[in-house]
Structure formats: structure tokens, C-alpha cells
Amino acid sequence: MGLGSEAGKNKRHRDRETGTLGKLVSLLDFVALADGPMRFTDILSLSDQPRGTLHRQLSHLVEEGLLEVDRDGRYRIGLRLLTLASRSWARNEFRAIAEPHLHRLQEVTGETVHLGVLRGAEVIYLDKVEGQQSVRMYSQVGNASPAYCTGVGKAALSVLDDAELTERISGLEYRPYTEHTLRSPSELLSDISQIRARGYAFDLEEHENGICCVAAPIRSDDGHMLAGVSVTGPAYRVTQQRLQAWAPRVVVAADSIMMDMRNRMGPKR
Amino acid sequence: MGLGSEAGKNKRHRDRETGTLGKLVSLLDFVALADGPMRFTDILSLSDQPRGTLHRQLSHLVEEGLLEVDRDGRYRIGLRLLTLASRSWARNEFRAIAEPHLHRLQEVTGETVHLGVLRGAEVIYLDKVEGQQSVRMYSQVGNASPAYCTGVGKAALSVLDDAELTERISGLEYRPYTEHTLRSPSELLSDISQIRARGYAFDLEEHENGICCVAAPIRSDDGHMLAGVSVTGPAYRVTQQRLQAWAPRVVVAADSIMMDMRNRMGPKR
DNA sequence: AAATTACGTTCCGAATAATGGAACTTTTCA
DNA sequence: TGAAAAGTTCCATTATTCGGAACGTAATTT
CATH class of the missing domain: 1.10.10.10 (Winged helix-like DNA-binding domain superfamily/Winged helix DNA-binding domain)
Structure with missing residues (x-):
């Protein structure tokens, strides 16, 4: 399909x-x-x-x-x-575990927080916690977006080893959603090596004009479930400095979610 | 099933x-x-x-x-x-038409606003606009609840003629969710005759303890689509006086949604 | 109004896919 | 390690779907 x-x-x-x-x-x-x-x-x-x-x-x-x-x-x-769908969403363990952390992150930053999981080369958003003064974004729970142009997607991709990474991102159509969208596997790989080094990803108007975010990866112990958390907002309010400042918080949230998963769903996963 | x-x-x-x-x-x-x-x-x-x-x-x-x-x-x-589901939800005409009215109603009342449609003898919630200080309720988009114990459901039922009403509400199991839940067709019919008279419905802790609401019916011109809007909140904050005071607003919202439907989707529906 | 066309529904022999018992492989536990 | 349980595959039989054509009905044209 x-x-x-x-x-x-x-x-x-x-x-x-x-x-x-x-x-x-x-x-x-x-x-x-x-x-x-x-x-x-x-x-x-x-x-x-x-x-x-x-x-x-x-x-x-x-x-x-x-x-x-x-x-x-x-x-x-x-x-x-x-x-x-709503029934299964409400009972989704992963989402439920992550929820309090998302809210905390939202309160700390004041901006919209997303939780997304990686499926192939797409990110599917599992949850979203909006700030009060949130600008309407083209994003919603259940929405599927290409991984290569979203913070959550790139963060999740970054924890894959080179073999699987290459496999997943080859054969994609690199549609230029904005003028900042990455346009090729090589551009993506180069971005991902930076993400690996620092532990979190940026999306600087790559998917939607005027929308920026910072995201951190989440993975299950067995590495078979890849996901990410992000803090997203409009570029005029969310400067790169602020994103940078939030990054450690986002990473902590991601790590906390991983810890909770380990405790609640048993370790060997 | x-x-x-x-x-x-x-x-x-x-x-x-x-x-x-x-x-x-x-x-x-x-x-x-x-x-x-x-x-x-x-x-x-x-x-x-x-x-x-x-x-x-x-x-x-x-x-x-x-x-x-x-x-x-x-x-x-x-x-x-x-x-x-999310894609079809986002593109749902009825929901899209109602959305601005729901937000307006939320702002006026400060409480949570629901939009639900009637399917058989159940209400399926299509949208929900939460207030800032909202108490977590057992309700969500996509959730299906019995019509006989929800404000939206009773409001929607109230516009049916007696024949179809009787048909829909017979053979139901009247589960007592709370001590205020209506327990029989006769109790329901008596409540519905009041709703018909005044044009809006109450739910006074009938589905969930401590949760009250006031709701008004929406129907398409051909009468084949039945729905409702409601304002819902915790009983300690949402007194019956306040519900009563909101009722006209809720009715206006419902009527506005009907008007917009007529204009946007063509009259003979 | 009659004729025509487009639209939607039903029918039934032929083609295809699902069934379910049994054999087989892998995992788990004592 | 052995035995039982769990999970998977196989294939002749059975049930369902397929799709062309005939049928009914509403919209459009002459």
C-alpha cells in the first residue's frame, strides 16, 4: 500500500x-x-x-x-x-505511562507537547498536551507524518543502528514541505549524526512553516519500540535558544518515561 | 452484538x-x-x-x-x-461546523462542552472542549454511552416522535450507574416529556456521581441525524441554578449549529 | 408525458478464499 | 533433559466472494 x-x-x-x-x-x-x-x-x-x-x-x-x-x-x-480507536487509545499502556510526564513537560515549557511512535518511516502521534495559548497546528492524535521532517521522527530514527536506519530511510520520497525540509538521505543522515551526539533533535520549520520543536527519543529495552517526546511551538515565540534550554528537560522526560515503562511493564522488553 | x-x-x-x-x-x-x-x-x-x-x-x-x-x-x-479514525474525525463536516460554537459555549460557561450524536439508543461523543480547570471525567471523543442517562442522549431522544422513541428505548437494560440513574422506560418517558416542554435536558449525576450537565438537541432538517450539545461540570461547582442559567445559551448554540448546517450542507437534509 | 439515460440493486454459476483437523516446530517449566 | 504447553503450518473440504448480466428506479431529455 x-x-x-x-x-x-x-x-x-x-x-x-x-x-x-x-x-x-x-x-x-x-x-x-x-x-x-x-x-x-x-x-x-x-x-x-x-x-x-x-x-x-x-x-x-x-x-x-x-x-x-x-x-x-x-x-x-x-x-x-x-x-x-478511542477505546484502545484510552487503554494504551504506553500512552498512559507517558501522560503525566507529558503534562509536566507542558507546564514547565508552556508549549504543546507531543508523544509519537515510529512505524516504519512514519511517526504516529499518540498524544498531545496543548498549552493555553496554543497556536492551531496541523497535528493531532493519530496523525501520521514522515519521520524525516519531524522532531519526534528524527529522534526516534537516531537510536537505530546504521544498517536499519539506512533500510528505513531509503526509497522514500523526500517531499519538501517547507524550504527547510531535509531533501535527501544524506542530509538526513548528517542531521541524525548530530542528534546522536547531543541526544536530542530539532525541527526548525521542516514540516510546517513557522513551527519549531525539540524532541528526545524513547526506546523500549529490547529496542523494538521506538518513540519520542517533543515540545513544539510557533517560531516567533519558540526561539532556538529556548529550544536549546528546554532540551535537557525533554531528555529527562523521555528517560523518565523509559524508566516507568521498565517498572510497569517488566524489564525484559 | x-x-x-x-x-x-x-x-x-x-x-x-x-x-x-x-x-x-x-x-x-x-x-x-x-x-x-x-x-x-x-x-x-x-x-x-x-x-x-x-x-x-x-x-x-x-x-x-x-x-x-x-x-x-x-x-x-x-x-x-x-x-x-483521526483522519475521518478531522474531516467530519458536522463536527467542523459545530466546533466554533462549542468553543464559544465553553468560553461563556467556563465548563466542559460536549458534542454527541445519537446512534440507536447510544450517544457517541464527537467532540469535547475542556475548560482550564476541568475535573477529569470519564468521557472522551469516540466514547459511546447509553442515551438514557446522559444529557445529550436524552435531549436527542426528546425530538423523536412517540412511536420511534418507544421503539428505541424498549428492550434496554437500565443499568443504575448511580443512585440518580433513571431505572425504567416510564421514568425516562416522564423526563423526556419535561425536556420536550422546556427544550433542554438535565443530567443530574445520572451517569457519573458528582457530574451534572445541561444539554440541547440538534437535528438535521430531515430529522434523520440526531445530536446534542451539553455543558458539563462537577456538581460542587455546577449547581442547578447555574445549569438553569446556562440553558438558553446551550439552546442557542444548538440552534446555531443547526442553522450553519442548513447553510453549509444544503437545506433539504 | 413519453422516452431515454444514468444510477443503484439483486441474482447466480464460476472462481476464490476460509475452514478446521492434524501434523509439525518452538517455547516453557519441572 | 524430558515432557507438556504454546504457537505455526499444511491441505482437502466447505463456504464465501466474484462479476457479468438482468432488473428496478429515479433523474434528465425530447
């Missing part, structure tokens, strides 16, 4: 998925990614399925509450997905 | 769902509802599936990112669900 397809609005839905579930989830994804609710024909024209097949697939998804269809025949994502 | 099964911890997973998708989603739901991550054998013992079948089903769910399995063989909900 081709991810990172925020550009590919008119992407056709013809992933050749294996298995019944794969096809249906891919269809679900397709409807979820669309700009708005789609009518049957809209989906059909972007799909390689015959009418009958598509109709039955959509019906099944609706039957399970994964999709909803209004009286105008427009399909959109169903609320069951939201319920399912 | 029996919802509201917070009591049914040891519920077996043997819904006889129809179709491949139904079985898999039911399994997904089962794992999501569990108290914590489950190992293969745990699921097997609570399932009526043969080992081979269950193993393959779980593998398929993992393959699609709907479940994740750690090195100890423990299954939990995958992050893909969170990503999918």
Missing part, C-alpha cells in the same frame, strides 16, 4: 490486496482518505471493481458500521471506527 | 457473525474491549474457533495493521485504526 499519498488525491483504488479483509480495508482507507463523502458512482469510477462487487463490499462495510451511507447515497467513515 | 458490556468482562467471543468481515471485526472488537493485551491462548480459550482458524484470522488482522502483536505474542489494537 502506497502511503504518503497526500499529494495523490486522484489516486485510483486498485491496490491488489490479498484476501477479503485486505480488499475491504483498502476500500475503507480509500473512502476515509477522500476529501468528502463519496457517492457510489464516484467510488466506482475510481475503482477497478465491477458494479456488483463494489456494491456488495460497501454494503458489508456499512453493515459492520465501518462506513455509513446517508439518504443521498453518500458514503463516509462510520462512527464505529472512532469508538474502537 | 451486545454493547454496554462493561460488566461482561469474561464475555466469550462467539458472536455468530455473518460473512468474513463480520467475523474479523467481531474478533477485533473483542480484542479491543479486553482489559489488556491478550496472548493467543487467552483469545483461543474465549473463542469457539479452532486453533488454525483463529491463528489465521489474527494474522490477517495483524497484516492489515488492525492488530499488533509484540514479541511476547500479545495482541493489541493496532495504530492503523487510530490513524484512520
